[in-house]
Amino acid sequence: MNRTKKTLIILISILTISIIIPLNAFANPPTTLSVWHDIVSNNGGFYPTRTITYGQQKLNTNTNFHFNAANATAANTWSGNLNLVLNSTLVYNSANIRIQGGTRNELISAGWTGLPNNILGLCSWGQATATTTIIRNGVTHIIYTFSLTNGNRIAILDSNSTLRVQYVAAHEMGHALGFMGHSATGLMFATAPQNFPAQAIPTSNEAAHIRQFYARVP
Numbered sequence: 331m332n333r334t335k336k337t338l339i340i341l342i343s344i345l346t347i348s349i350i351i352p353l354n355a356f357a358n359p360p361t362t363l364s365v366w367h368d369i370v371s372n373n374g375g376f377y378p379t380r381t382i383t384y385g386q387q388k389l390n391t392n393t394n395f396h397f398n399a400a401n402a403t404a405a406n407t408w409s410g411n412l413n414l415v416l417n418s419t420l421v422y423n424s425a426n427i428r429i430q431g432g433t434r435n436e437l438i439s440a441g442w443t444g445l446p447n448n449i450l451g452l453c454s455w456g457q458a459t460a461t462t463t464i465i466r467n468g469v470t471h472i473i474y475t476f477s478l479t480n481g482n483r484i485a486i487l488d489s490n491s492t493l494r495v496q497y498v499a500a501h502e503m504g505h506a507l508g509f510m511g512h513s514a515t516g517l518m519f520a521t522a523p524q525n526f527p528a529q530a531i532p533t534s535n536e537a538a539h540i541r542q543f544y545a546r547v548p
C-alpha cells in the first residue's frame with residue numbers, strides 16, 4: 331500500500347456557541363451513559379423534540395450535485411437510528427437544521443467562514459445551551475440543548491460525486507443532531523474515506539452515542 335497516494339480530506343466541524351445559559355428545564359436528566367463514542371473528549375447535544383425540521387438551500391444549478399437527495403438520505407439514516415422524525419421544510423429560515431450546498435466561493439458569499447480548500451463539509455451550532463454535565467472515565471462532558479429557532483447550520487461543498495455528497499451530508503447531519511466531536515472510526519471519523527461507501531450510515535455505537543442524549547426527550 332502506497333500510503334503517500336492516499337489523499338486524506340478533512341471534514342471539519344466548528345463550534346459557534348453564541349449563548350450558553352445553564353438550564354434546568356429537564357425533569358429526567360441522564361445519569362448514566364453506556365457509550366461515549368468520541369475521541370475528542372468533546373460534548374454532546376440534542377434538540378428538545380423528537381420531530382426536527384431541516385431546510386435546504388442549493389446555491390447553484392449544478393445538476394450533477396445531488397444535494398437534496400443526499401440530505402433526504404442522511405435524514406432517513408439518522409432518524410431511523412435515533413427514533414426521530416426529520417421532516418424537510420421549505421421554510422429555510424425557520425428550520426431546525428439549515429443546510430446550504432455550493433462551491434466554496436458560493437458558501438463564502440452566503441456567509442460561511444473557515445472553509446479551507448480541503449474541506450468537504452462544515453457544521454455550525456447556532457445556539458447551544460449547557461443543560462447538564464456528565465463525567466465519564468474522569469472526563470467532563472457538557473450536554474447541550476440546541477435551539478429550535480436558532481437552527482444549527484450545515485455547509486456541503488459542491489461535488490459531482492453522489493457518494494461523496496451523500497457521505498458528507500450524513501456526517502454533518504450527525505454533528506447537527508448532537509455529535510459534537512469525532513469518532514476514532516466510522517461515519518463520524520474526522521477524515522473522509524478514500525473510497526466513499528454506497529451507504530453512509532453511523533455505526534451502532536455512534537448512533538447509541540447520540541441516542542442517549544435524546545433519551546431525555548419525551
Ligand SMILES: [Zn+2]
Pocket residue numbers: 341342343501505512518519520
Ligand atoms: Zn466532522
